Amino acid sequence: MIPVVLDVDTGVDDALALGLALALPELRVVAVTTVAGNVDVEQATQNTRRVLDWFGAVSIPVARGASQPLLRPHQDAREFHGTDGLGGAMLTPRRSGPILDTAAPEVMVRTARRYAGSLRLVCLGPLTNLAMAVRLEPRLPEFIERLIVMGGAFAVPGNVTPFAEFNVWSDPEAAHIVAEAGFRTIWVGLDVTTAVRFYRAVRESLAGSNLPGARLAYEVSRWAFDQRGIDSFALHDPVAVAVAAQPDLVTGERAVVQVLTSPNEIRGRTVWRAQTHAPALVAQELHTQAVYKLLQERLGLPGGEEEPTQWDDHAP
Ligand code: BDR
Ligand code: CA
Secondary structure: OEEEEEEEOOOHHHHHHHHHHHHOOOEEEEEEEEOOOOOOHHHHHHHHHHHHHHOOOOOOOEEOOOOOOOOOOOOOOHHHHOOOOOOOOOOOOOOOOOEOOOOHHHHHHHHHHHOOOOEEEEEOOOOHHHHHHHHHOOOHHHHEEEEEEEOOOOOOOOOOOOOEOHHHHHOHHHHHHHHHOOOOEEEEOHHHHOOOEEEHHHHHHHOOOOOHHHHHHHHHOHHHHHHHOOOEEEOHHHHHHHHHHOHHHEEEEEEEEEEOOOOHHHOOEEEEEEOOOOOOEEEEEEOHHHHHHHHHHHHOOOOOOOOHHHOOOOOO
16 A cells, blocks of 8 residues: 555545545555645644544544745635535534644655655645645655645646636645656646536435445535535546556656746646656546546445546536
8 A cells, every 4th residue: 555645625625535545445544734725724624634534534643734825825715615615514523533733744744754765645735835845855855756736727727717726826836846846746737637527416316325435425515516506516636636546547748847926817827848757747638437436436426427428528
């Protein structure tokens, strides 16, 4: 099993990503760190603890991280994730695990040293903690076996601005530091994540289920379907976790990635230049149906409401 640290801003799709990571046999989650993103860091920390506890993962430590981006004020995404960030989920775990006193960047560094050469780091929120960890330990890219980032919009439009994806847009300076640091990175951006979706009809089929993954999915999607009235949403973060377990799920281009930080209109834009031996890979194609299969087998989520051939649609 590959030891992994997940860095999250839990968040509806982060919650499902945590559930998937716990269930995938390839991965052993050794710690989870939190960051301000979809919600403030305190809420993200409580949500993360609650989701881990829901799955009975009370021995996995959670470390609180940055409360705001490196240089900018924090702007949340509660509009999409609900006031509590978990879509108003009604989940009451029986027991609760620890929240560490040590801050997230320090936990990243310590864990990377401990599992030097084998740790996989999966970042599902703004990259503030990781940028701070690189400042603490400039050799971090040597210790981390692979970094998987849910972030960026490379050859597709962004989801916050026409150019930028939320995680990168939130803290572009941090993303810039991470992109320059020399990690063996897989950038799992909107180019591939929007193809894997959770549909209203799938949620309805889960009503009354007692499987922890299915219950979680039913609960965290309350806000999206009942309040916002949308018919599907993308499972960005679960896709990144699936790629962390099975990197062959994506193909793409080896490239040097650059994150633009200014002017404001292009803040958070991710650009890339192909380079055969670059340590980073920009994902461009995803084995969508294999991801749906993992979600079904490991989390108890049936496939999309559409026929499998239509699952590849890049609907917004
Ligand atoms: C990313 O932004 C957040 O809202 C999601 O949790 C995901 O990590 C998608 O742009
Ligand atoms: Ca996230």
